[in-house]
Amino acid sequence: MANGPKKTRVESIAGPQSPLGVAISAQDQVTMDMVREAIVTKRARLAWQPVVLARDPTRVAFHEGLIRILDHQNRVIPARDFIDAVEAHETGRQIDCLALEIGLNTLARHPGLRISINMSARSIGYPRWMRVLKRGLAASPTIGERLILEITESSAMLVPELVISFMEELQREGIAFAMDDFGSGYTAIRFFKDFCFDILKIDGQFIRNIHADPDNAALVGALMSIGRHFHMFTVAEAVETAAEAKVLQAMGVECLQGYLFGAPSLKPDFATQAPLRKAG
Template sequence: MQPDQKKPRIDASPGTASPLGVMISSQDHDTMAMVREAIDTRRMRLAYQPVVLAREPERVAFHEGLIRVLDPNGREIPARDFIGAVEDTEIGREIDCIALELGMGALARHPDVRLSINMSARSIGYPRWMRAFRKGLAAGPTVGERLILEITESSAMLVPELVTAFMEELQADGVAFALDDFGSGYTAIRYFKDFFFDILKIDGQFIRNIHRDPDNAALTAALLSIGKHFHMFTVAEAVETPEEAQFLINLGVDCLQGFLFGAAALRPTFLDREIRQKRASA
């Protein structure tokens, strides 16, 4: 379905459209137009956020590449501000392709970096996405084994059998998979045990004030237990305070991600490190 053919959220019959419905529909249309222009003019970038080892937070396990739109003035617009309007459309598939192309390009240029890239289960089987993946693999012998593909829990449950087959195919190329925002969706255990995700990322809603919130503490401990049972590497998202980090370390989480350890940046720390190394060897 083309973007301008997206089914409207409101009844277009006279007298039935609510003011709120009209506003939402108008906002979605404007958002899609903005993203379409950014794609056409190549104003799409990845911002990189570090994911650190819980017991050695000075060490980065990998970076997550987060797609950004740049407006005509160069201002960053994060995915949360536009993905809801486009994720069910062809534009959503194009964004997944661009994110993959940018991410695999970064992996080819930086052989010591490991990187995760987000994708929707809706992009499985999308021809351009698979072409970008195969082209990226050919760019270097270790690109595949340094790539992590993140699929949200809610997206994975749209087509669980398709996700399972897709993961099995790409894991043969060394690619790892992360189940993103775990706990925010509705994963059925009968599917979960068949997914074989390598990494489990616990949704930030369970991390906030975990050191003071016994409910969040209990839920996170339960989610960690599931991850460990299925031999998955665990990541706590949205860690913002030292108290949260220490509590999570005591719970046994493997990695931490959040503003406490660095915001997503268009100029990542690994690029600065590479520049310093080149200058030192010059």
């Protein structure tokens, strides 16, 4: 009788029936239980990261709100521990609702602020998400024009026709849309020309070390060219060094985002200072 395939050392140690595998699965379940409870009790915050104008990095164009889920001790549960697991399930939709609700409340409190909030294309058509949006927009006539919704390239391509009609509907309310992580997915050109995104956020993998990597420079130049052709505002993500920023400024990127200009913060400057005027 032939022997079956041999297990690798890692599979033997961390397989689903091994002590380590069981421990990992148990920990994953504990994390998911904490996430679900945090959603019910609304133990969530947005960490805000500034997106600055490339021509004058002292001026903030808008702030991106990044969702943070908190445990019982108000410690952040790392997104990497749950985000992939919830993306295709209702828990992911509930997280999108929480992020939108917090963002809209922030806009209502700060009339001079412009923000972006992340959402999955899977939340399009989720009734609660739309109720949160309509309730928030009703609070002030200027909220829609100060809201940007970010959808990743890979998420947009899940249901491109639905994304296109969704954007057309909400853009009539003044809401802008950003394609997040552009370059990391597989956008079909036949859909891209119909998407009508307002902002193109170039994925950070192409930004890193751009001053010393001619391949990255060429790729960013190509992605920017697509953005310009379709009249999209371009943002370079994950800018971490002055050398990277200098090259991007010379290339003509409109906005820069990254740790060089500020880490995501639960206590942003705008929360304690006078409202920021909208960058023009």
